[in-house]
Amino acid sequence: MMASAMDEYTIKDKAAIVGIGETAYYKRGGAPVSEFRLALEAILRACEDAGIKPTDLDGVASYSNDRNDSVRVATALGLPELRFSNMFWGGGGGGGSGAIGNAAAAIAAGFATHVVVYRALAQGQFGRFGQTPAVNTISGPIAYTWPYGMSTPAQWIALRTRRFMHDHHVTQDALAAIAMACYQHAQSNPRAIMYGRPLTRAMYDESRWIVEPFHLYDCCLENDGAAAVILTGRDRARDLRQRPAWVMAAAQGSDFRQGAGAENLPDYTTSNFKTLAPRLYAMAEIAPNDVDVAQVYENFTGAVMTSIVEHGFCEGDGVMEFCTLDNLTAPRGKLPLNTSGGNLAECYMHGLELIIEAVRQVRGTSTAQVPDAEISLVASGPMVAPVSDLILHR
Amino acid sequence: MSENRGDGRKTYLPEGMPAPAPSRDGVDRGFYEAARRHELAVQRCQQCGTFQFPAEWICHKCHAFDPQWHRVEPRGKIYSFERIWHPAHPALKSACPYLVVVVELENAGGVRMVGNLLGDPMQNVRFDALVEAVFEDHPAGHTLIQWRTV
Ligand SMILES: [Zn+2]
Numbered sequence: 001m002m003a004s005a006m007d008e009y010t011i012k013d014k015a016a017i018v019g020i021g022e023t024a025y026y027k028r029g030g031a032p033v034s035e036f037r038l039a040l041e042a043i044l045r046a047c048e049d050a051g052i053k054p055t056d057l058d059g060v061a062s063y064s065n066d067r068n069d070s071v072r073v074a075t076a077l078g079l080p081e082l083r084f085s086n087m088f089w090g091g092g093g094g095g096g097s098g099a100i101g102n103a104a105a106a107i108a109a110g111f112a113t114h115v116v117v118y119r120a121l122a123q124g125q126f127g128r129f130g131q132t133p134a135v136n137t138i139s140g141p142i143a144y145t146w147p148y149g150m151s152t153p154a155q156w157i158a159l160r161t162r163r164f165m166h167d168h169h170v171t172q173d174a175l176a177a178i179a180m181a182c183y184q185h186a187q188s189n190p191r192a193i194m195y196g197r198p199l200t201r202a203m204y205d206e207s208r209w210i211v212e213p214f215h216l217y218d219c220c221l222e223n224d225g226a227a228a229v230i231l232t233g234r235d236r237a238r239d240l241r242q243r244p245a246w247v248m249a250a251a252q253g254s255d256f257r258q259g260a261g262a263e264n265l266p267d268y269t270t271s272n273f274k275t276l277a278p279r280l281y282a283m284a285e286i287a288p289n290d291v292d293v294a295q296v297y298e299n300f301t302g303a304v305m306t307s308i309v310e311h312g313f314c315e316g317d318g319v320m321e322f323c324t325l326d327n328l329t330a331p332r333g334k335l336p337l338n339t340s341g342g343n344l345a346e347c348y349m350h351g352l353e354l355i356i357e358a359v360r361q362v363r364g365t366s367t368a369q370v371p372d373a374e375i376s377l378v379a380s381g382p383m384v385a386p387v388s389d390l391i392l393h394r
Numbered sequence: 395m396s397e398n399r400g401d402g403r404k405t406y407l408p409e410g411m412p413a414p415a416p417s418r419d420g421v422d423r424g425f426y427e428a429a430r431r432h433e434l435a436v437q438r439c440q441q442c443g444t445f446q447f448p449a450e451w452i453c454h455k456c457h458a459f460d461p462q463w464h465r466v467e468p469r470g471k472i473y474s475f476e477r478i479w480h481p482a483h484p485a486l487k488s489a490c491p492y493l494v495v496v497v498e499l500e501n502a503g504g505v506r507m508v509g510n511l512l513g514d515p516m517q518n519v520r521f522d523a524l525v526e527a528v529f530e531d532h533p534a535g536h537t538l539i540q541w542r543t544v
Contacts (some may be wrong), residue, residue, distance in 0.1 A: 005411050097398065107518065130482060131482055131483075134414050136412065136413060137412060137413045137414070137415040137418040138412040138413070138414060138415065139414070139415050139416065139418065139422075140417055140422075140448070141520055143412075143414035143415065143447045144414070144423075144448060144507065144508055145508045146411070146412050146539055147407075147411050147412055147413060147414050147416075147536075148407070148494055148508055148509050148538065148540075149407055149411065149478060149482070149486055149489070149492055149494060149510070150478075150494045150508050151482055151483065152482045154480075154482075155476065155478060155482070157478045159474045159476050159496055160474065161492070162474050162475065162476055163473065163474040163521075166474075166521050172474065208479065208480075209477070209479040209480070209491075210479060210480040211476050211477070211478045211479060211480065212476055212477045212478075212479070257420070257454065260448070261448040262447065262448050262507060262508050263473075263474075263496045263506050263508055264505060264506050266450065266504070268473070268474070380455075
């Protein structure tokens with residue numbers, strides 16, 4: 001009975017990512033076409049990659065308050081029937097894996113057969129991240145931080161990172177290693193914005209502070225572009241054009257009162273994965289050391305560091321030993337990290353590009369391929385709420 | 395209070411930053427009324443004694459509605475801090491670097507507040523250093539809660 005109950009309440013191996021699509025990635029504000037058109041281009045490329053007709057799509061999912069409405073997408077593409085329309089709560093990168101998990105769950109539940117997850121960004125057309133709007137008065141929890149010049153993700157993540165570094169005797173070396181691993185991987189990825197622009201430790205150290213302990217190179221890029229992935233069920237996935245990247249597990253959520261404002265979250269330094277990661281590994285029926293390659297959303301290197309800890313790759317006090325350039329780089333590192341260059345050096349597509357890279361690792365087509373990678377992990381979010389997680393396997 | 399960064403400004407950050415105002419629904423009115431009196435107040439549940447900040451209509455521990463406003467000592471210790479070099483608001487262009495601290499209040503159930511640490515922005519800041527609140531009145535009519543080491 002136990003086994004069948006477990007089978008009933010899992011999405012393990014019930015759906016796979018079968019198609020990936022990206023537009024070119026542009027500098028922030030540099031997209032030559034509208035954001036909605038970018039979304040459509042990415043979706044069509046993902047359909048082409050999968051070998052399905054766009055009109056086979058019957059489910060649409062996104063996250064991070066994507067402005068490109070699911071019904072507009074379905075209407076523009078002339079979808080005969082929209083069966084699943086879903087938006088994951090929360091801004092930033094917290095929902096990338098969550099949107100994939102939601103799509104897989106919809107397929108497992110029989111709501112839809114081919115679900116596209118997409119994210120499109122054209123900041124020139126809309127507002128910019130990381131800037132405080134010029135307003136005269138503000139209310140609510142932000143009224144306790146903005147008037148003091150503490151308003152951006154870099155600023156709150158720096159505060160929490162600083163405390164974690166103090167508690168666990170971490171120096172700048174760990175943050176530098178994470179940034180340099182991303183840049184090193186980008187050097188073999190011609191799609192990457194930072195392709196041909198390697199990062200040395202001296203460049204890192206000499207770059208300007210954004211907010212201590214974050215140098216310029218600890219902070220994500222901002223880009224225009226779009227990305228899309230297509231999921232389908234067990235029966236169809238095997239017959240399509242690409243080797244399926246099976247959804248082994250997904251998890252989403254938040255720890256106790258992580259939404260408390262003015263830095264009152266009880267567990268102050270968490271990346272917010274402490275409750276998710278055990279559920280993720282339980283569904284996948286694997287342990288952290290089974291993971292071959294990881295894509296961890298880099299808003300800022302400090303939150304990547306705590307995510308590595310909370311996914312069980314090392315202890316907090318072991319960060320200095322674990323987070324080294326050797327350990328974090330393909331092909332032979334203990335945990336090759338962000339093998340396309342990630343948000344720091346490939347592009348900033350709110351982490352959907354990280355999920356695409358996780359698929360490439362499973363297909364064996366990454367430009368920084370981990371030999372025989374079977375199990376590919378994605379962590380979306382860190383230090384926001386909610387966050388989400390995904391494990392794919394070959 | 396004219397404590398500043400030594401550059402003649404009356405307030406730690408320049409004028410032009412967004413000014414805090416009570417929420418329209420009134421949930422945090424008690425905090426602002428106290429600040430105007432140069433007092434520090436957070437919610438404390440009358441039923442179970444749980445401290446809570448920022449304000450909410452319900453106690454997160456026992457679910458009693460309307461937690462009462464409770465005056466707390468304007469003292470605490472530095473729980474974390476940062477020196478900010480990149481201005482994220484136009485008014486800050488001439489104010490970088492500046493220091494932001496997270497202060498854990500004394501005897502208030504671990505409630506924290508965010509403010510600026512007065513004095514030299516390049517000063518050496520220590521974790522757990524004791525600080526006290528400085529109520530910084532602004533010409534626009536609002537009062538900010540700043541901190542200085544004691
Ligand atoms: Zn209570």
